[in-house]
Amino acid sequence: MAIGERGEGGGKGRGGRTRPAGARRGGGAVTRTALSPQARWERLVMRRPGLALPRLQRLIAREDEPPFQALLGAFFILERWGRGPELQAELERALARALQHRLLEEAAELSEALGRMHYQRGDYVQACNAWSQTLELADDETRWACLARIGLAHLCFALGDWARGGRVLDQAELHYPQLGDDPYMRSKIALNRAVSLRATQGPQAALPRLDEARADARAVGHRDYEAEAMWHHARCARDSGALDHALALALQAEDLSRRSRYRWLQAQTLLLVSELRRGAEAVAAAQQALALGEAIQSRSLQAAAHGRLGQLMAEQEQLGPSWYHQQQRQRLEATLGQTELPARLEQLARFDTDPHGAEGLLLALGRSSAVVASIAEVEAQWQQARPRLMEALALTGLELRWTPGGLAGGRIERNDRSSQLLTLRDASGGAVGALVLERATGAVWSRADRSRAERLAGWLQRLIAQLPLPGATAAAIETVDPAEQARALVATLERLSGETDAAVQAAGLPQALALARRLAARLG
Secondary structure: OOOOOOOOOEEEOHHHOEEEOOOOOOOOOOOOOOOOHHHHHHHHHHHOHHHHHHHHHHHHHOOOOOOHHHHHHHHHHHHHOOOHHHHHHHHHHHHHHHHHOOOHHHHHHHHHHHHHHHHHHOOHHHHHHHHHHHHHHOOOOOHHHHHHHHHHHHHHHHOOOHHHHHHHHHHHHHOOOOHHHOHHHHHHHHHHHHHHHHHHHOHHHHHHHHHHHHHHHHHHOOHHHHHHHHHHHHHHHHHOOOHHHHHHHHHHHHHHHHHOOOHHHHHHHHHHHHHHOOHHHHHHHHHHHHHHHHHOOOHHHHHHHHHHHHHHHHHOOOHHHHHHHHHHHHHHHHHOOHHHHHHHHHHHHHHOOOOOOHHHHHHHHHHOOOOOOOHHHHHHHHHHHHHHHHHHOOOOEEEEEEOOOOOHHHOOOOOOOOEEEEEEEOOOOOEEEEEEEEOOOOOOOOHHHHHHHHHHHHHHHHHHOOOOOOOOHHHHHHOOOHHHHHHHHHHHHHHHHHHOOHHHHHOOHHHHHHHHHHHHHHHO
């Protein structure tokens, strides 16, 4: 879900499988294999909303307490059509009912949906409160927590804090273990990544993510996201100076969003078309965008359309209409509460649990495709990443300890309040070493800190799993090529040389390093 876009609610059925909003419990993610009745219903809600909505509305109308999933399915459809507020009262009553009966999963889902509705209308404080409530109700690894974090990233982006929004988006991606099997969520995250990259690194950096988003949207049958990816492509083309190509893409995105009845995006594409055209055609596109903004009650869209119309009227020397549209734009922007932005950014700071960018670094390491064939090559990868990890994880010490003889008693003593020690295992499950993370004595390790330590250990174990196993791992370590051992010794001594104080240096560390280098050269 990109900035201002309204996305689907989803859920987690029994067995940890995900379901889109409107799906019955027990339904799995849509696949290309034979579909169950529940999966067919999910696909109907996603691809044929006009058929699904009347059924859902009949179900809601005949129940004093409508089923949560019926409400959410209807909201998902109406939200795409710009009519989500029609169900606001019903959703708020359902949320109160879920909280009263301690149905926390359902309450988290309802709160996340209300957050999207508030965000669309420009009520950022209410959106922030709703998504905050979702995170309080949902477990970190659930789809709801992922959606709420994406929403909070939207708020950061909307308020101009791109760095913090990127870190919150990192957390959304890292905490959701089923992302690999969920093309809808992958498409949503890729769209947001593209928006951030375009704003911070330029249009070319965003294009690969837009291609990824479009492919995942096609896989799940979500034409809305296909259209949105096309709109972002058009904006990138405009930024690159390819104005004819940008207009062609914008018109395609407008056509697809209109056929999908995705009115928020249709209004955005019309504003872009107005920007790329001149004269009467530009005015007509901006007027259509204004009408759509009014229909879906989006003050931010209305303000943008009035601003464009004011600019066009001024270019045509129609000063009266220009003044009117500029006044309307200023009035609408004032209702968005722009003077509260500093306070809102401070409110969002509590969700930025990763100020040093550790999540992004761990995500990059997890995506790396490094190939290793020896302990020395694992050490080389480790030494390359170690300085950045020390800084990002705010550590005073970080060590990879190999244990050729195995760990005493088969276990490592864990964890006082100043260090974390995690066992590292090879492909056969045998313990081969430990990852040691240290902070100042008395430092407290939060849940997020421990999770990052475990992800770092997971990256190392994926490297170690590539190593051959000639019998026991200990024997493999002992029989490693002497030249490789010498190179690993040089790498260790070089690291120590950069970290130790003058007294240790005077004790002969430089001489040891020189000898190790000569040995490595001789064994070459």
